[in-house]
Amino acid sequence: MNKGAWTKEEDERLVSYIKSHGEGSWRSLPRAAGLLRCGKSCRLRWINYLRPDLKRGNFTHDEDELIIKLHSLLGNKWSLIAARLPGRTDNEIKNYWNTHIKRKLLSKGIDPNTHRSINAAKDHDSKKTEDQVVKDVSFGSLFDKTEKSEEQKQKKNLIKGLVCKEERVEHHPVVVVQEKICPDLNLELRISPPWQNKNHDDQTRERSTYTASRLYVGNGMESSSDTAKCQTEDSSSISHSSLDISSISSVGYDFLGLNTRFMDFRSLEMK
DNA sequence: AAGGAGGTCAACCGCACTCAT
DNA sequence: CATGAGTGCGGTTGACCTCCT
Numbered sequence: 001m002n003k004g005a006w007t008k009e010e011d012e013r014l015v016s017y018i019k020s021h022g023e024g025s026w027r028s029l030p031r032a033a034g035l036l037r038c039g040k041s042c043r044l045r046w047i048n049y050l051r052p053d054l055k056r057g058n059f060t061h062d063e064d065e066l067i068i069k070l071h072s073l074l075g076n077k078w079s080l081i082a083a084r085l086p087g088r089t090d091n092e093i094k095n096y097w098n099t100h101i102k103r104k105l106l107s108k109g110i111d112p113n114t115h116r117s118i119n120a121a122k123d124h125d126s127k128k129t130e131d132q133v134v135k136d137v138s139f140g141s142l143f144d145k146t147e148k149s150e151e152q153k154q155k156k157n158l159i160k161g162l163v164c165k166e167e168r169v170e171h172h173p174v175v176v177v178q179e180k181i182c183p184d185l186n187l188e189l190r191i192s193p194p195w196q197n198k199n200h201d202d203q204t205r206e207r208s209t210y211t212a213s214r215l216y217v218g219n220g221m222e223s224s225s226d227t228a229k230c231q232t233e234d235s236s237s238i239s240h241s242s243l244d245i246s247s248i249s250s251v252g253y254d255f256l257g258l259n260t261r262f263m264d265f266r267s268l269e270m271k
Numbered sequence: 272a273a274g275g276a277g278g279t280c281a282a283c284c285g286c287a288c289t290c291a292t
Numbered sequence: 293c294a295t296g297a298g299t300g301c302g303g304t305t306g307a308c309c310t311c312c313t
Contacts, residue, residue, distance in 0.1 A: 079301060095280050
Protein backbone atom coordinates (compact mmCIF):
# COMPACT_ATOMS: atom_id res chain seq x y z
CA MET A 1 0.00 0.00 0.00
CA ASN A 2 1.45 3.36 -1.04
CA LYS A 3 1.43 6.30 1.33
CA GLY A 4 2.46 9.92 1.08
CA ALA A 5 2.40 12.17 -1.94
CA TRP A 6 0.54 11.03 -5.02
CA THR A 7 2.43 10.53 -8.26
CA LYS A 8 1.20 11.89 -11.57
CA GLU A 9 0.53 8.37 -12.76
CA GLU A 10 -1.63 7.60 -9.73
CA ASP A 11 -3.58 10.81 -10.32
CA GLU A 12 -4.19 9.90 -13.93
CA ARG A 13 -5.37 6.41 -13.02
CA LEU A 14 -7.78 7.79 -10.43
CA VAL A 15 -9.19 10.50 -12.68
CA SER A 16 -9.57 8.11 -15.57
CA TYR A 17 -11.37 5.54 -13.42
CA ILE A 18 -13.77 8.06 -11.88
CA LYS A 19 -14.51 9.59 -15.28
CA SER A 20 -15.65 6.26 -16.62
CA HIS A 21 -17.22 4.75 -13.50
CA GLY A 22 -18.21 7.73 -11.38
CA GLU A 23 -17.56 8.50 -7.73
CA GLY A 24 -18.36 6.20 -4.83
CA SER A 25 -17.50 2.66 -3.70
CA TRP A 26 -14.21 4.03 -2.45
CA ARG A 27 -13.20 0.82 -0.74
CA SER A 28 -13.30 -1.24 -3.89
CA LEU A 29 -12.11 1.57 -6.16
CA PRO A 30 -8.33 1.22 -5.64
CA ARG A 31 -8.25 -2.41 -6.69
CA ALA A 32 -10.55 -1.77 -9.64
CA ALA A 33 -8.48 1.20 -10.73
CA GLY A 34 -5.19 -0.60 -10.19
CA LEU A 35 -4.05 1.71 -7.41
CA LEU A 36 -2.00 0.68 -4.39
CA ARG A 37 -3.87 3.10 -2.15
CA CYS A 38 -6.62 2.75 0.41
CA GLY A 39 -10.10 3.93 -0.51
CA LYS A 40 -9.97 6.79 1.92
CA SER A 41 -6.81 8.10 0.37
CA CYS A 42 -8.38 7.94 -3.11
CA ARG A 43 -11.48 9.76 -1.95
CA LEU A 44 -9.44 12.49 -0.30
CA ARG A 45 -7.20 12.94 -3.30
CA TRP A 46 -10.22 13.26 -5.59
CA ILE A 47 -12.23 15.58 -3.35
CA ASN A 48 -9.38 17.86 -2.33
CA TYR A 49 -7.27 17.96 -5.45
CA LEU A 50 -8.44 16.21 -8.59
CA ARG A 51 -12.11 17.18 -8.82
CA PRO A 52 -12.60 19.21 -12.02
CA ASP A 53 -14.83 21.83 -10.40
CA LEU A 54 -12.18 22.93 -7.92
CA LYS A 55 -11.13 26.53 -7.95
CA ARG A 56 -7.37 26.73 -7.55
CA GLY A 57 -5.40 29.78 -6.64
CA ASN A 58 -5.51 32.50 -4.04
CA PHE A 59 -8.56 33.34 -2.00
CA THR A 60 -10.20 36.61 -2.91
CA HIS A 61 -10.94 39.36 -0.43
CA ASP A 62 -14.65 38.50 -0.63
CA GLU A 63 -13.90 34.87 0.12
CA ASP A 64 -11.78 35.95 3.10
CA GLU A 65 -14.61 38.02 4.51
CA LEU A 66 -17.15 35.30 3.92
CA ILE A 67 -14.99 32.70 5.65
CA ILE A 68 -14.55 34.96 8.66
CA LYS A 69 -18.25 35.65 8.93
CA LEU A 70 -19.21 32.02 8.47
CA HIS A 71 -16.60 30.93 11.00
CA SER A 72 -18.02 33.36 13.54
CA LEU A 73 -21.37 31.64 13.09
CA LEU A 74 -20.41 28.04 12.51
CA GLY A 75 -17.08 27.63 14.28
CA ASN A 76 -14.73 24.96 12.92
CA LYS A 77 -17.43 23.39 10.76
CA TRP A 78 -15.18 23.45 7.74
CA SER A 79 -17.42 21.33 5.57
CA LEU A 80 -20.37 23.67 6.17
CA ILE A 81 -18.21 26.68 5.41
CA ALA A 82 -16.82 25.00 2.29
CA ALA A 83 -20.35 24.27 1.11
CA ARG A 84 -20.88 28.02 0.83
CA LEU A 85 -17.70 28.65 -1.15
CA PRO A 86 -18.06 27.03 -4.57
CA GLY A 87 -14.87 25.36 -5.77
CA ARG A 88 -13.21 25.39 -2.36
CA THR A 89 -12.72 22.33 -0.16
CA ASP A 90 -13.02 22.03 3.59
CA ASN A 91 -9.36 21.04 3.82
CA GLU A 92 -8.29 24.05 1.80
CA ILE A 93 -10.35 26.44 3.91
CA LYS A 94 -9.14 24.86 7.13
CA ASN A 95 -5.52 25.25 6.04
CA TYR A 96 -6.15 28.78 4.85
CA TRP A 97 -7.79 29.67 8.12
CA ASN A 98 -4.95 28.28 10.19
CA THR A 99 -2.19 29.80 8.09
CA HIS A 100 -3.57 33.14 6.93
CA ILE A 101 -6.81 34.29 8.49
CA LYS A 102 -5.90 33.47 12.08
CA ARG A 103 -2.82 35.64 11.82
CA LYS A 104 -4.68 38.37 9.97
CA LEU A 105 -7.30 38.57 12.74
CA LEU A 106 -4.68 38.49 15.48
CA SER A 107 -2.81 41.34 13.81
CA LYS A 108 -6.05 43.33 13.92
CA GLY A 109 -6.43 42.53 17.60
CA ILE A 110 -9.27 40.09 17.05
CA ASP A 111 -9.38 36.72 18.74
CA PRO A 112 -9.89 34.19 15.90
CA ASN A 113 -11.74 31.82 18.22
CA THR A 114 -14.24 34.26 19.62
CA HIS A 115 -14.20 36.91 16.85
CA ARG A 116 -14.07 39.58 19.48
CA SER A 117 -11.35 42.05 20.25
CA ILE A 118 -8.61 40.43 22.30
CA ASN A 119 -9.13 42.94 25.12
CA ALA A 120 -12.83 42.25 25.16
CA ALA A 121 -12.08 38.56 25.21
CA LYS A 122 -9.93 39.03 28.32
CA ASP A 123 -12.74 40.94 30.01
CA HIS A 124 -15.09 38.23 28.98
CA ASP A 125 -12.93 35.55 30.52
CA SER A 126 -12.97 37.28 33.86
CA LYS A 127 -16.61 38.20 33.88
CA LYS A 128 -18.04 35.04 32.27
CA THR A 129 -21.03 36.99 31.02
CA GLU A 130 -23.72 35.41 28.90
CA ASP A 131 -23.02 37.87 26.14
CA GLN A 132 -20.50 35.71 24.37
CA VAL A 133 -19.99 34.89 20.78
CA VAL A 134 -21.08 31.63 19.26
CA LYS A 135 -18.53 28.87 18.90
CA ASP A 136 -20.95 26.05 18.38
CA VAL A 137 -24.66 26.03 17.78
CA SER A 138 -27.05 23.41 18.99
CA PHE A 139 -30.81 23.60 18.66
CA GLY A 140 -31.64 20.28 20.20
CA SER A 141 -32.54 21.62 23.59
CA LEU A 142 -34.96 24.07 22.08
CA PHE A 143 -37.25 21.20 21.22
CA ASP A 144 -37.09 19.81 24.71
CA LYS A 145 -40.69 19.65 25.75
CA THR A 146 -39.73 19.36 29.42
CA GLU A 147 -38.66 22.98 29.34
CA LYS A 148 -41.29 24.58 31.53
CA SER A 149 -41.34 28.34 31.72
CA GLU A 150 -41.05 30.88 28.94
CA GLU A 151 -38.53 32.74 31.08
CA GLN A 152 -36.29 29.68 31.30
CA LYS A 153 -36.51 29.27 27.56
CA GLN A 154 -35.57 32.85 26.86
CA LYS A 155 -32.65 32.69 29.27
CA LYS A 156 -31.40 29.52 27.64
CA ASN A 157 -31.86 30.94 24.20
CA LEU A 158 -29.64 33.90 24.94
CA ILE A 159 -26.58 31.71 25.07
CA LYS A 160 -23.54 32.16 22.96
CA GLY A 161 -24.39 35.40 21.27
CA LEU A 162 -27.43 34.13 19.48
CA VAL A 163 -30.98 35.10 20.14
CA CYS A 164 -33.04 31.98 19.62
CA LYS A 165 -36.79 31.73 19.78
CA GLU A 166 -39.43 29.33 18.64
CA GLU A 167 -42.14 30.38 16.24
CA ARG A 168 -44.84 28.57 14.35
CA VAL A 169 -45.30 28.97 10.64
CA GLU A 170 -48.37 27.27 9.23
CA HIS A 171 -48.47 24.97 12.28
CA HIS A 172 -44.85 23.96 11.87
CA PRO A 173 -42.45 24.79 14.70
CA VAL A 174 -39.61 26.96 13.52
CA VAL A 175 -36.50 27.95 15.43
CA VAL A 176 -35.38 31.46 14.71
CA VAL A 177 -31.75 32.26 15.39
CA GLN A 178 -30.57 35.84 15.29
CA GLU A 179 -26.98 36.96 15.56
CA LYS A 180 -26.63 39.63 18.18
CA ILE A 181 -22.88 40.08 18.38
CA CYS A 182 -22.12 41.16 14.82
CA PRO A 183 -24.60 43.91 14.05
CA ASP A 184 -23.08 44.49 10.65
CA LEU A 185 -23.84 40.94 9.68
CA ASN A 186 -27.54 41.19 10.37
CA LEU A 187 -28.21 37.57 9.64
CA GLU A 188 -31.27 35.62 10.58
CA LEU A 189 -31.46 31.86 10.30
CA ARG A 190 -34.60 29.81 10.63
CA ILE A 191 -34.55 26.07 10.96
CA SER A 192 -37.50 23.77 11.45
CA PRO A 193 -38.32 20.06 11.31
CA PRO A 194 -38.85 18.51 7.87
CA TRP A 195 -41.67 19.56 5.64
CA GLN A 196 -44.78 17.46 6.10
CA ASN A 197 -47.08 17.28 3.13
CA LYS A 198 -50.46 16.54 4.55
CA ASN A 199 -52.26 16.46 1.22
CA HIS A 200 -50.06 13.73 -0.24
CA ASP A 201 -50.49 15.46 -3.56
CA ASP A 202 -46.81 15.77 -4.12
CA GLN A 203 -45.05 12.50 -3.56
CA THR A 204 -41.68 13.94 -4.26
CA ARG A 205 -41.95 15.70 -0.96
CA GLU A 206 -42.72 12.47 0.81
CA ARG A 207 -39.75 10.84 -0.81
CA SER A 208 -37.40 13.57 0.20
CA THR A 209 -34.31 12.07 1.74
CA TYR A 210 -33.14 15.23 3.41
CA THR A 211 -33.72 15.50 7.10
CA ALA A 212 -33.26 19.13 7.84
CA SER A 213 -35.49 20.73 5.59
CA ARG A 214 -36.23 24.29 6.11
CA LEU A 215 -33.67 26.92 6.03
CA TYR A 216 -34.68 30.48 5.75
CA VAL A 217 -32.26 33.33 5.62
CA GLY A 218 -33.24 36.92 5.99
CA ASN A 219 -30.87 39.81 5.56
CA GLY A 220 -31.70 43.35 6.45
CA MET A 221 -29.46 44.64 3.68
CA GLU A 222 -31.91 43.40 1.13
CA SER A 223 -34.63 45.91 0.40
CA SER A 224 -36.87 44.24 -2.12
CA SER A 225 -37.28 40.88 -0.51
CA ASP A 226 -36.74 39.53 2.97
CA THR A 227 -36.93 35.91 2.16
CA ALA A 228 -34.83 33.44 0.28
CA LYS A 229 -35.73 30.57 -1.91
CA CYS A 230 -33.60 27.55 -1.19
CA GLN A 231 -34.45 24.65 -3.41
CA THR A 232 -32.70 21.94 -5.32
CA GLU A 233 -32.63 21.99 -9.05
CA ASP A 234 -33.41 18.32 -9.31
CA SER A 235 -37.15 17.94 -9.01
CA SER A 236 -36.86 14.25 -8.23
CA SER A 237 -35.15 15.00 -4.98
CA ILE A 238 -36.53 18.31 -3.91
CA SER A 239 -35.18 19.10 -0.50
CA HIS A 240 -37.74 21.69 0.43
CA SER A 241 -35.28 23.75 2.21
CA SER A 242 -37.22 26.47 0.58
CA LEU A 243 -39.19 28.33 2.89
CA ASP A 244 -41.09 31.26 2.26
CA ILE A 245 -44.33 29.68 1.28
CA SER A 246 -46.11 32.84 0.30
CA SER A 247 -43.46 34.39 -1.84
CA ILE A 248 -41.38 32.04 -3.88
CA SER A 249 -39.24 34.29 -5.94
CA SER A 250 -36.60 33.65 -8.51
CA VAL A 251 -34.91 36.90 -7.70
CA GLY A 252 -31.36 36.54 -6.40
CA TYR A 253 -30.87 37.22 -2.76
CA ASP A 254 -28.15 39.08 -0.94
CA PHE A 255 -26.68 36.61 1.54
CA LEU A 256 -23.59 37.87 3.38
CA GLY A 257 -23.04 40.33 0.63
CA LEU A 258 -23.19 37.72 -2.13
CA ASN A 259 -26.04 37.54 -4.53
CA THR A 260 -27.54 34.13 -3.90
CA ARG A 261 -28.52 33.78 -7.52
CA PHE A 262 -24.97 32.52 -7.85
CA MET A 263 -25.01 30.35 -4.78
CA ASP A 264 -25.84 26.68 -4.68
CA PHE A 265 -28.52 26.32 -2.06
CA ARG A 266 -28.33 22.57 -2.15
CA SER A 267 -25.38 23.07 0.15
CA LEU A 268 -27.57 24.69 2.78
CA GLU A 269 -29.16 21.43 3.78
CA MET A 270 -28.19 20.56 7.31
CA LYS A 271 -27.09 17.09 8.38
C1' DA B 272 26.61 29.23 0.80
C1' DA B 273 24.77 26.84 4.80
C1' DG B 274 21.51 25.75 7.91
C1' DG B 275 17.94 26.84 11.11
C1' DA B 276 13.21 28.64 11.81
C1' DG B 277 8.86 29.21 10.46
C1' DG B 278 5.11 28.77 6.96
C1' DT B 279 2.29 26.09 3.79
C1' DC B 280 -0.55 22.49 2.36
C1' DA B 281 -1.37 17.65 0.91
C1' DA B 282 -2.20 13.64 3.21
C1' DC B 283 -3.13 10.77 7.17
C1' DC B 284 -5.59 9.31 11.40
C1' DG B 285 -9.19 8.37 14.39
C1' DC B 286 -13.71 8.98 15.49
C1' DA B 287 -18.60 9.50 14.44
C1' DC B 288 -22.41 8.94 11.67
C1' DT B 289 -25.61 6.59 8.30
C1' DC B 290 -27.57 2.81 6.30
C1' DA B 291 -28.30 -1.87 4.95
C1' DT B 292 -28.72 -6.41 6.67
C1' DC C 293 -31.74 -4.04 18.22
C1' DA C 294 -26.94 -5.28 16.89
C1' DT C 295 -23.44 -5.26 13.69
C1' DG C 296 -20.41 -4.06 10.00
C1' DA C 297 -19.36 -1.55 5.75
C1' DG C 298 -18.99 2.78 3.78
C1' DT C 299 -18.37 7.46 4.18
C1' DG C 300 -17.54 12.16 6.08
C1' DC C 301 -15.38 15.28 9.22
C1' DG C 302 -12.01 17.79 12.04
C1' DG C 303 -7.50 17.62 14.03
C1' DT C 304 -2.79 16.52 13.27
C1' DT C 305 1.40 15.33 10.87
C1' DG C 306 5.24 15.76 7.99
C1' DA C 307 7.49 16.91 3.62
C1' DC C 308 8.65 20.66 1.17
C1' DC C 309 9.44 25.57 0.53
C1' DT C 310 10.94 30.25 1.68
C1' DC C 311 13.06 33.50 4.37
C1' DC C 312 16.41 35.09 7.51
C1' DT C 313 20.77 35.20 9.80
